Amino acid sequence: MHTNTHQNQPEAADATPLQRRFDEVRQLTERLTESLSAEDQNLQSMPDASPAKWHLAHTSWFFETFLLKEFAPDYRWYDEAYCYLFNSYYNGIGPQYKRARRGLISRPGADEVLAYRRHVDAGISRLLQDLSPSRRQTIAGLLELGLNHEQQHQELLLTDLKHALWHNPQFPAYRNTGPVTAVAAPLQWQEFDAGLVRIGHDGNGFAFDNETPRHKVWLQPWRLASRPVTNGEYLEFIEAGGYSDPLLWLSDGWMWREQESVELPLYWVSDESEGWQEFTLGGLKALDREAPVAHLSYYEATAYATWAGKRLPTEAEWEAAAQGQPVDGNLLDLDCLHPRAAPSTGAMDQLFGDVWEWTSSSYSPYPGFSPAAGAVGEYNGKFMVNQMVLKGGSCVTPAGHIRPGYRNFFPPSARWQFSGLRLADNIQ
Amino acid sequence: MHTNTHQNQPEAADATPLQRRFDEVRQLTERLTESLSAEDQNLQSMPDASPAKWHLAHTSWFFETFLLKEFAPDYRWYDEAYCYLFNSYYNGIGPQYKRARRGLISRPGADEVLAYRRHVDAGISRLLQDLSPSRRQTIAGLLELGLNHEQQHQELLLTDLKHALWHNPQFPAYRNTGPVTAVAAPLQWQEFDAGLVRIGHDGNGFAFDNETPRHKVWLQPWRLASRPVTNGEYLEFIEAGGYSDPLLWLSDGWMWREQESVELPLYWVSDESEGWQEFTLGGLKALDREAPVAHLSYYEATAYATWAGKRLPTEAEWEAAAQGQPVDGNLLDLDCLHPRAAPSTGAMDQLFGDVWEWTSSSYSPYPGFSPAAGAVGEYNGKFMVNQMVLKGGSCVTPAGHIRPGYRNFFPPSARWQFSGLRLADNIQ
């Protein structure tokens, strides 16, 4: 967690706006689940994905553990069992219920988890009312961390749920979504000169600890595609035999493809009578060839790029290109819930929203990085191996939660996120 | 399925008693689940166990598939997806949803499954009202099969649920159960002479196809313990190092024990301050040393018997001893939901109810066995390998569903059923 951001914004620690923001974020999480049955909320389709109910509870546990237990006078755990059940991976706090079994917890039920949320909400409100000046900064910083944490889980709640519903052969919709008819803009290339760039958190607003410290990187000249690769373009790769030519793939990628019998992006369905279809949060739909391709693993993204004679950008190249660009797009607030084509603006398009873009950079500490102090130091740093960085947010990333320096990260085989790619190239 | 039983009972095909019996069995299933939340009903803790909701639906699917679809005029599937989702293993009917994923089906929800049950119930009622004489026997036979099938699932519903609740670290109770204070009767031995005995279905009442044909078996003289082994006796085996001496175990059993790190019967908890405890359908309780030991694998049962210098009975020995004994005991209708000690009657005690008793007989076809005709022929015969026979029913077996010739069967490593043992011995 990065707290120096608040030194420039002392008014941020005033209780009222904090309370307002807290309410907004918390309410959004519940709105995302209000159409779901108790059974829907308890589904867990793989160890990496958690039930919606668990997300509802865990985000509350975060506030309870790092704020109420620390700063609320005489606070006692709402339920000691929750401290075990809803601790994700904080060994500094205590042991955790086995991740792969989160779907086996029917009790507490959905209603009990909502009651837990109410209890934590009330506790936070009291805490904000009694903010002593000495703790104001610390508490405001942790609260902001908790809210960003909850926003991350809003996205995961939707992608985890999508993965679970996918296992139902009836392909049920999370929510009805409308038709999309936009056409992809022609692909353009933008060139960037060599030089020393600065990447990482610039000190304005919130950032996670993994975005710090801001530092210099030397870049060779590079080019970047104006928009992500589309479903239609990816289909060409498939039809050209991309999934059967090992020379296009990283060695680990080819092994993964063979072991998992991967022949299509996740959620694609090839139906004899219906043609290409795609499972979306709105149910099964005809594949939109104009929309950015999503649900690719890093392995598929690199195989496509190799086939196209290009490469993925590095994190620094992507971030340097994104600095100064408007941070908007098809994010969660548009409620589209799926990537879609966008008109060209003449510059870099769709950097934010639609799909997370795989970079060729492994998720490593920035020079001089040190994790936040205390148990929240486990938030990011301990995952800095075996993962690749993704940039830009997706159609289910909450608005306000994304920025050029934001570092998302997943193992190269992961594809249940809305993960796609944008091509890059060298300039000789 | 064995239908000649009805030749002696033509009145069994009269609609009214059939309807009454149908209603009783169907209602019991629902009473077993009425205290459960929708989330409870959707839990699946391992591939071998199914969610309660799935049991509710599958038992209805059985009537729909083998009765309504076959005999109700112009019957159409309630929902074609159900035919796939709730088919357990009948390849003759069609493909099946993957067993290990039954807990991933949130839709249909619990209410929708109850509506499905209502629909099937109504269909069966109509079918019974219009019974043509020519089909009366066939339909009555299949209905009786369906009801016995549903009774099997009543037991599985409870043992599967117990296994699921066990994964909740709060050890929630399915239902409050009272204290038990009975004392085990002293162990006596009853002797039996050599000779030709007849085992298998004697033609009275219903039997599964696997209990036929009745046939002769030559038995050497044998002795049988008057009651099952108790928790207290099993504790002596534990304390004597039974779980650490490979010479007491079958070779496969020892490998299983090492791989699974088994050191106690399933559901036993050794707590420093509380002593020996056991998870029951009524929650965590102090271990009752007088009650029959339960939740043993065949491997544990044989290791205990070896340690005790005895052996398990064969299926034929057990059945010969049980013929003519009263078929009652601690069965589901007593609502005890856990094994308990019983006073001595001076003869063979607790043959029925309390715990299923492992025999040393593998589950094989009887001489002359042939599976029932049609798709129901997959009911039993195809499982006749890699399983051992258990006899006598348990505390969650519905009354009326057990008899001396009943053949239950599970792989030797299974222990989530109420499975215990009764000792046998040779007479030199």
Place this chain on the structure above:
Amino acid sequence: MHTNTHQNQPEAADATPLQRRFDEVRQLTERLTESLSAEDQNLQSMPDASPAKWHLAHTSWFFETFLLKEFAPDYRWYDEAYCYLFNSYYNGIGPQYKRARRGLISRPGADEVLAYRRHVDAGISRLLQDLSPSRRQTIAGLLELGLNHEQQHQELLLTDLKHALWHNPQFPAYRNTGPVTAVAAPLQWQEFDAGLVRIGHDGNGFAFDNETPRHKVWLQPWRLASRPVTNGEYLEFIEAGGYSDPLLWLSDGWMWREQESVELPLYWVSDESEGWQEFTLGGLKALDREAPVAHLSYYEATAYATWAGKRLPTEAEWEAAAQGQPVDGNLLDLDCLHPRAAPSTGAMDQLFGDVWEWTSSSYSPYPGFSPAAGAVGEYNGKFMVNQMVLKGGSCVTPAGHIRPGYRNFFPPSARWQFSGLRLADNIQ
């Protein structure tokens, strides 16, 4: 081990014939390996199979452990490490080197293992020369057990080696074998009446403990095919889609088939230009449609029998039919090393040799069975679960090592032995 056999043969304990028999068996083992390189002898292709070198050493360890260490005055281990490396599964003797890693032992090398054999041979010779009358019976009994043990390993040595060579894409031959041109006799059915039969060791000659005690079994009338199923007959099953119809298979068998992608008997190769071929100890050969089909799992054998509208015999049916038949056939001494057709004798043909015949009987203790006393008691009894009995020996079973009561046993998925089947049927 069963020693009462020797009560009728006191001269068997005379040293000279024992020494002669010892030499013959030991020399045969070495002849079987003399054409193999040191690398050949160290191959291990799966945990269930052992390197030839390990067989050479383990059979010597058996004599060293159960004879020299017990009875030779002041005997000290040849090498204490061998006691660990070459103990197969005798927990009563001590811990064992991990079975799956036997192929990782390059030292001792092949020459060192031969030296170990020489040392044990010399020790046994000395022991036999000094036989005190009081120990004569015991030692002669254990020696006979050790020789039968070594004969079992002669067969395993060849089947394990065949499995290892199969992994070499060049399909190397163990030894050149000649062409076979025999034609299968027409299949006849022989009928047997109901009645009490006696099976198990009749007291003449050596038998393993698992063949005792002799006991009565009641049999219904049955029919038995005059010869095993041939490759040509099995091919009809394949061509009729036998490997793609789950209704023909046991449930576990179908799962096994799917998991292992089994579509042919082990060692069969379908080659576009060459047609059907089979890997043999003589290398890759054209499939001989007249020869008995071999290398089937129990699952395949039962699927074939179901498809043919028949069943497998029980162990007792097979043994009753074999009693009094001449014990000869295509055994190891003919050096054919592969099953082959045989002319009809007008009675039961090919009961002995060619292929082990799967029975429908699980491997269980006979009534009154008790394992031999001491550590050799682990020889057989602890394997009496999850295995099926096979009868009759194969083309690599040493002559003199087979008899009607002999009980071989393997898990139902095993097929690296020469395992085939003979059909049986009920007589209504």
Place this chain on the structure above:
Amino acid sequence: MHTNTHQNQPEAADATPLQRRFDEVRQLTERLTESLSAEDQNLQSMPDASPAKWHLAHTSWFFETFLLKEFAPDYRWYDEAYCYLFNSYYNGIGPQYKRARRGLISRPGADEVLAYRRHVDAGISRLLQDLSPSRRQTIAGLLELGLNHEQQHQELLLTDLKHALWHNPQFPAYRNTGPVTAVAAPLQWQEFDAGLVRIGHDGNGFAFDNETPRHKVWLQPWRLASRPVTNGEYLEFIEAGGYSDPLLWLSDGWMWREQESVELPLYWVSDESEGWQEFTLGGLKALDREAPVAHLSYYEATAYATWAGKRLPTEAEWEAAAQGQPVDGNLLDLDCLHPRAAPSTGAMDQLFGDVWEWTSSSYSPYPGFSPAAGAVGEYNGKFMVNQMVLKGGSCVTPAGHIRPGYRNFFPPSARWQFSGLRLADNIQ
């Protein structure tokens, strides 16, 4: 493969020195195996490790495939089966025998593989004699690649063999090695200023393609330890509970540690009577506390660094510090075969030899990297994911095969190489 290196060394393409160097490298490989039995040479203890015999053959296959088959007139494969058996991972050449099964190939035997080597050696000699000027550069470049390839396999041959011998409970020695009594120099810290550095191949001499192109990297000021961490220092970490505190470990590292039950570096043995011991190529020895710690995974190396309050260096930091340093040390030519302490030179010590040093840099393409053309392009590039870079060579790296820019790479869990660490730190 990088061939521009030869533009500055035209005389390198002269046949005689090339032949001499070829002979030297080839002979060293055979000297490394000459003390091994055929069985030793065929051991494979895990899929990642190959038998020594396979290394002998594969390195010859490399010359045969990329030189003889390409450039020798009318060359025909020595044995087509070898092309399949000894192709490691070149999909561009053809399919490959399954990696995990290399230990199952007894034929060709050790002698046949030596004959294959002789054949390839003779072919290369003829090729070098007839070098046409037009192909001289290409062939000299590929030959140099093949020799560097063979040197890599010299190291792997020894580390793979060590891993295999470790599975023998007798802990056999590969070769007798003498005692070592050196004392570790005191640990000093050397500081480096911020700035743009250039890393990657500088154009002098041979380099693999993954070392190119040379490029600029901006570095923050950093400090580097003067020598690697010693066994004694690592023992302090163990005794302080380093293996039981998850807060010191990367999340994946902790999971790895738990799954594999890792509590010590690979090859360490804690013996009650003997104390700490270590398995070496010279057999089991007392642990030398002064020597650099070896056989650590990346996870262990980072846990140690975290415990020490330091970090691992990045690849660029390490390489910048190593540029200009003398490239010598405890390499294979010293025949020590194990890391050992070295006296201080007052500067950076033991950068080369002793142990490969884990860096915190994932193995990624350098900016502008493109794989060598043709099938040899699979050499390096396709492994650029899920691996970390190691620098500096080890005690079994051939002299002349290491340089500051050399990039070794292994997955973070690998520890059968001589892998250790050197600490780094930030300068605030």
